[in-house]
Amino acid sequence: MSPETVTVHGMSTSGNCHKVRLLLEQLGRPYRWIEVDSANGGTRTPAYLAKNPNGKVPMLERADGGVLVESNAILCWLAEGSPYLPDDAWQRALALSWLFFEQYSHEPYIAVARFIRGWTPLDSPRRADLPRLVERGAQALAVMEKHLQAAAWFTGNDYGVADIALFAYTHCADDGGFDLVAYPCITDWLARVRAQPGFVPMPGVSDDVAARLASS
Amino acid sequence: MSPETVTVHGMSTSGNCHKVRLLLEQLGRPYRWIEVDSANGGTRTPAYLAKNPNGKVPMLERADGGVLVESNAILCWLAEGSPYLPDDAWQRALALSWLFFEQYSHEPYIAVARFIRGWTPLDSPRRADLPRLVERGAQALAVMEKHLQAAAWFTGNDYGVADIALFAYTHCADDGGFDLVAYPCITDWLARVRAQPGFVPMPGVSDDVAARLASS
Numbered sequence: 001m002s003p004e005t006v007t008v009h010g011m012s013t014s015g016n017c018h019k020v021r022l023l024l025e026q027l028g029r030p031y032r033w034i035e036v037d038s039a040n041g042g043t044r045t046p047a048y049l050a051k052n053p054n055g056k057v058p059m060l061e062r063a064d065g066g067v068l069v070e071s072n073a074i075l076c077w078l079a080e081g082s083p084y085l086p087d088d089a090w091q092r093a094l095a096l097s098w099l100f101f102e103q104y105s106h107e108p109y110i111a112v113a114r115f116i117r118g119w120t121p122l123d124s125p126r127r128a129d130l131p132r133l134v135e136r137g138a139q140a141l142a143v144m145e146k147h148l149q150a151a152a153w154f155t156g157n158d159y160g161v162a163d164i165a166l167f168a169y170t171h172c173a174d175d176g177g178f179d180l181v182a183y184p185c186i187t188d189w190l191a192r193v194r195a196q197p198g199f200v201p202m203p204g205v206s207d208d209v210a211a212r213l214a215s216s
Numbered sequence: 217m218s219p220e221t222v223t224v225h226g227m228s229t230s231g232n233c234h235k236v237r238l239l240l241e242q243l244g245r246p247y248r249w250i251e252v253d254s255a256n257g258g259t260r261t262p263a264y265l266a267k268n269p270n271g272k273v274p275m276l277e278r279a280d281g282g283v284l285v286e287s288n289a290i291l292c293w294l295a296e297g298s299p300y301l302p303d304d305a306w307q308r309a310l311a312l313s314w315l316f317f318e319q320y321s322h323e324p325y326i327a328v329a330r331f332i333r334g335w336t337p338l339d340s341p342r343r344a345d346l347p348r349l350v351e352r353g354a355q356a357l358a359v360m361e362k363h364l365q366a367a368a369w370f371t372g373n374d375y376g377v378a379d380i381a382l383f384a385y386t387h388c389a390d391d392g393g394f395d396l397v398a399y400p401c402i403t404d405w406l407a408r409v410r411a412q413p414g415f416v417p418m419p420g421v422s423d424d425v426a427a428r429l430a431s432s
Contacts, residue, residue, distance in 0.1 A: 077309035093293035
């Protein structure tokens with residue numbers, strides 16, 4: 001039986017959304033992608049909020065209308081039974097631990113710094129937050145670097161969901177004002193992720209976002 | 217075979233730590249609790265950071281030295297094979313989705329508002345963040361309220377890990393400056409959680425914290 005075709009509502013240049021696309025591509029699973037401009041209110045329409053009251057992307061929708069939100073929960077569901085999610089309960093728990101680390105200690109700093117620099121006006125008051133975000137994001141990168149000094153991956157002994165989740169915003173951390181040269185193990189790990197079968201890069205940002213990132 | 221006795225490093229008045237205690241009590245599983253004063257540097261000692269470089273509680277330690285961090289990953293591991301974690305992959309994914317919601321959209325506002333009001337000096341500059349935290353925390357409570365208008369629990373059809381995780385800081389949201397009277401479905405759900413077999417309340421805060429909460 002071929003796997004069910006799922007629908008993903010996502011913004012292609014969002015790391016959280018790219019996680020889902022990357023795993024679907026690596027699984028070779030059929031999917032339909034509906035582009036949502038979440039930076040400009042696309043997740044705040046009544047139709048969207050009816051499906052996801054928390055108003056965020058990505059959102060996965062099944063043929064029977066079932067809806068799953070939260071990028072890392074989507075990764076776990078899609079990876080179930082595949083090599084991208086460990087079978088062993090302890091190894092799976094360790095992978096989950098990195099998924100929660102990503103959402104609590106990494107994304108709120110590294111992804112948010114990128115968003116502020118790329119998607120808010122150059123005179124936005126939110127830019128005053130950047131020094132604090134860069135300080136906290138650097139702490140997250142240091143935790144990752146330490147782990148990678150003794151391990152090749154974040155998902156047990158192999159590449160998997162936690163690597164996909166952490167790759168999402170680490171690979172474009174420079175957009176947030178981070179310099180990965182200071183993290184040689186992370187740099188090597190990024191290259192290993194990019195060499196995985198079925199890897200697809202995250203689509204590039206629009207010209208106006210690129211210009212803001214260059215000016216920040 | 218009796219289950220392995222695990223060691224939990226935690227601060228008893230932290231909701232994230234209480235999640236782990238509550239589930240262990242409900243599972244009737246033996247455990248050792250090591251109190252860590254994370255509000256006063258207990259997670260920043262070299263010995264602690266050697267085990268958890270991210271410097272947070274709770275931390276679960278096994279007899280063989282294996283360490284698991286992130287409260288919600290600990291819940292999933294402990295609940296594996298019990299009624300507190302659904303067997304069905306889709307139901308489990310939905311529970312995971314609430315666990316990620318809790319850590320991304322709920323705890324950073326509701327728990328952090330409580331921490332600032334109870335554990336920082338009355339003249340702390342961090343108190344300037346409170347209006348924003350209360351606004352965002354109220355959005356999280358609204359998402360929960362909406363879910364509970366159509367469902368009894370957050371973990372599939374039954375009480376489980378996602379209820380434990382969301383109970384942790386929702387039940388003491390008033391410490392953060394939230395009034396739960398505005399959320400009748402949440403209020404009813406809190407009562408249902410408290411009525412679960414093996415329920416144990418979170419230990420009370422110290423007198424000085426209580427005094428700050430009363431003055432905030």
